[in-house]
Amino acid sequence: MLEVQNLEKVFKKKAAVDHINLYIEKGESVGLLGPNGAGKSTTISMISTLLHPTNGRVQFYGKDVFEDARDIRSKMGVVPQEIALYEELSALENLQFFGKIHGLRGQILKEKIQETLGLVGLKDRQKDPVKDYSGGMKRRVNLAVALLHDPELLIMDEPTVGIDPQSRNYILEMIRKLNKEKQLTVLYTSHYMEEVEKLCDRVYIMDHGQVVASGTNEELRSILSNEETIEVKVKQTSEAFKEKLLEHPSVNQVIAAEGSYTLIVTNSEQLLVQLFEYAEESSMSILGIQIKKPTLEDVFLHLTGRTLRD
Numbered sequence: 001m002l003e004v005q006n007l008e009k010v011f012k013k014k015a016a017v018d019h020i021n022l023y024i025e026k027g028e029s030v031g032l033l034g035p036n037g038a039g040k041s042t043t044i045s046m047i048s049t050l051l052h053p054t055n056g057r058v059q060f061y062g063k064d065v066f067e068d069a070r071d072i073r074s075k076m077g078v079v080p081q082e083i084a085l086y087e088e089l090s091a092l093e094n095l096q097f098f099g100k101i102h103g104l105r106g107q108i109l110k111e112k113i114q115e116t117l118g119l120v121g122l123k124d125r126q127k128d129p130v131k132d133y134s135g136g137m138k139r140r141v142n143l144a145v146a147l148l149h150d151p152e153l154l155i156m157d158e159p160t161v162g163i164d165p166q167s168r169n170y171i172l173e174m175i176r177k178l179n180k181e182k183q184l185t186v187l188y189t190s191h192y193m194e195e196v197e198k199l200c201d202r203v204y205i206m207d208h209g210q211v212v213a214s215g216t217n218e219e220l221r222s223i224l225s226n227e228e229t230i231e232v233k234v235k236q237t238s239e240a241f242k243e244k245l246l247e248h249p250s251v252n253q254v255i256a257a258e259g260s261y262t263l264i265v266t267n268s269e270q271l272l273v274q275l276f277e278y279a280e281e282s283s284m285s286i287l288g289i290q291i292k293k294p295t296l297e298d299v300f301l302h303l304t305g306r307t308l309r310d
């Protein structure tokens with residue numbers, strides 16, 4: 001659906017976006033993860049035709065987005081990082097205004113407004129002025145504005161920053177549903193790795209204007225290493241059990257402690273079934289197992305030497 005090639009944006013001799021490549025397939029939910037100043041918003045502005053690149057190109061279904069920017073804008077819904085609403089107007093009036101900009105009129109506009117207000121859970125407050133809304137509610141109106149014209153691609157720029165946990169969960173759950181049930185294609189920008197991990201099929205990690213890594217959550221975690229840690233809680237330890245474990249090809253290390261074993265393994269799936277067999281053969285019982293996988297936060301730290309929240 002979308003292809004970004006060699007995209008660059010230079011501000012005052014400094015590259016805010018430094019030759020990045022990315023693609024989005026129809027129906028995918030793609031995350032753009034990176035710390036402050038990574039170049040996420042600049043990238044989104046170029047994708048959504050608000051900003052001209054210094055170099056490179058953005059194609060939507062094989063067509064350069066700047067060729068017919070008006071047409072492209074009708075196919076994308078963008079939720080900007082800054083809330084962009086008329087504070088004195090109600091949610092309803094804001095949606096009427098933005099709907100008309102997109103060429104919606106009459107009964108269709110009315111129906112779309114009520115549908116999107118329903119989606120973002122603001123039907124009962126629609127006549128109150130936006131200035132009386134909480135930050136989370138304003139974000140939800142912003143989201144409704146982006147969805148009003150039935151976009152094929154929904155682009156969100158950090159839509160959950162600085163809002164209450166309830167609105168945050170509401171927004172995340174809503175996006176997940178739109179993507180999984182209505183096959184809406186999603187580009188989700190954030191510096192919260194746990195949101196991206198939960199919501200996105202694939203992730204691009206940006207830092208200093210460059211894509212430093214990309215792939216599915218699993219693929220990104222495997223950058224770190226294929227190793228996992230398994231904690232096995234047992235009733236009592238057994239030398240025979242430890243020996244059997246050490247003979248297994250997936251097991252690299254076994255650390256025995258009072259009532260537990262810590263295993264360093266390369267492929268936990270292969271080992272798990274046999275773990276119980278070994279325990280039975282050694283006449284001992286396993287009380288619990290915990291597999292620890294590295295998070296995207298660990299991956300970012302590994303690649304850049306910094307945390308996402310610096």
Ligand SMILES: Nc1ncnc2c1ncn2[C@@H]1O[C@H](COP(=O)(O)OP(=O)(O)OP(=O)(O)O)[C@@H](O)[C@H]1O
Pocket residue numbers: 011012015016034035036037038039040041042043081191
């Ligand atoms: N209009 C502009 N003029 C000059 N520099 C800019 C402009 N817009 C962005 N920049 C610079 O480009 C870099 C990337 O900014 P951008 O807003 O794209 O980052 P971001 O990843 O969205 O960060 P954040 O998480 O803080 O929103 C920053 O160094 C920023 O100062």
Ligand SMILES: [Mg+2]
Pocket residue numbers: 040041042081157
């Ligand atoms: Mg930004």
